[in-house]
Amino acid sequence: MRSYLAVLATPGAWRFLTPALVARLPYAMLQMGVLLLVQWSTGSYGAAGVAAAASAVAQALIGPQTGRLADRYGQARVLLPQVALHALALGALLALAAGQAPVPYLVLTAALAGATVPQVGAMVRARWAHRLGGSGKLDTAFAVESITDELTFTLAPVALVWLSTAFSPVVALTAALTLIVAGTVGFAAVRTGAPEPVPVRVRTSGGVLRRRGVALLAAAFLAMGSVFGSLQVGITSLTAALGSPALAGPVYGTFSAASVVGGLLYGAVRWRVPARTRLAAGLLLLAAATSALTVAGSIGLLYGAAALAGLVIAPVVITGYTIIDGLVDAEVRTESFTWLNGAIGLGIATGSSAAGQLVDHLGPALAFVVPPLTTGLAALLVLTRLRSLRPLPERTAAPAPVLQH
Secondary structure (H helix, E strand, O other): OHHHHHHHOOOOHHHHHHHHHHHHOHHHOHHHHHHHHHHHHHOOHHHHHHHHHHHHHHHHHHHHHHHHHHHHHOHHHHHHHHHHHHHHHHHHHHHHHHOOOOHHHHHHHHHHHHHOOOOHHHHHHHHHHHHHOOOOOHHHHHHHHHHHHHHHHHHHHHHHHHHHHHOOHHHHHHHHHHHHHHHHHHHHHOOOOOOOOOOOOOOOOOHHHHOOOHHHHHHHHHHHHHHHHHHHHHHHHHHHHOOOHHHHHHHHHHHHHHHHHHHHHHHOOOOOOOHHHHHHHHHHHHHHHHHHHHHOOOHHHHHHHHHHHHHHHHHHHHHHHHHHHHHOOHHHHHHHHHHHHHHHHHHHHHHHHHHHHHHHHHOHHHHHHHHHHHHHHHHHHHHHOHHHHOOOHHHHOOOOOOOOO
16 A cells, blocks of 8 residues: 555646546546447447447547657647547537437547547556656556546446436536546646657657557557457346346446456555566466356356456556556657557457357357457467567666565
8 A cells, every 4th residue: 555655645646637537537438428329319229339339449540649649749739629629529429419310420420539539548647657667656656547447437337327317328428528628628737747748750650559569568458458348248148148137237346346456456566577477477367367257157156257357457457558668768658558548449349349249149158258268369479479578778777766565
């Protein structure tokens, strides 16, 4: 606990953490919100799924480009026009849905809303890396961020569904839009910890993804995203098949709560094992842990298997962010973080889609085949290219300060 208090006591940290939390809550509401909104408007789950996928893919592909602009021109100069565009796009989607516009217009506008989501989470991590890079506190700071992500992805959908049920999806997404505008503007106004812009260009044709180890990490995060997506489908379908559909939320909540616990424990340890070794071991452990879900034939076993998987996944995510901070230079740090965020988003969409097809054709238990398969393949890929995850020489030249526990 002392390690977390030391990180949170970093001068000025709460000035940017508080508005960032407000801005990040709606991030976890957008994809499900689009799904509910388009289904409400059209009556079609197929159209709703296409619109939600378009939003997720656009966010994953465009997010890193806005991260690159933030590295080059500064966070505030990117966030303010971006949140204005997002407000226009999401406002247009709400108006079109309320007017029962044709599906192609809804899908296109959903993609625009996803493409313009402010990348506040990546920018918070960039601030932590700028303030604490090279110190033993950075792992703990990234643990704070992963725990925050987990909490938002647990609480935000609950609030979204409640508002959608009590009022309508239009009201729910309007509330989300209000939060994201207020939080993003507040975050942009706080310059504490913001890295100085570096107006340089990455000259490789593939940008940051061509940097050593970055694409490998993105593939690992894609696999981890598939765990979230497939578990949402698998838990929902299996609890329904077992006659307890109302328990889907509590079971997934157990997975999320265990992830928070795993992240807290992991971030409190001063690790001596290299991060790249921890990543490979963590992915192998995650593949083994999620395999338990494939034999969870009762609600009790499902709770236990979900908790086991949750304990492992947050430490693996934290390790990935730690590694990428050592692989890239400061001038492309935010862009790198957004590639990992986007990879998780694509993984969620891919995992839920694959799991949905397996459930439809082969039964609910088959949805749980996706996580061990994807994370196992990612572990093998990381093991075969472990040397590419070594930090840049200048990142290892100076010893990191020792963090007392």
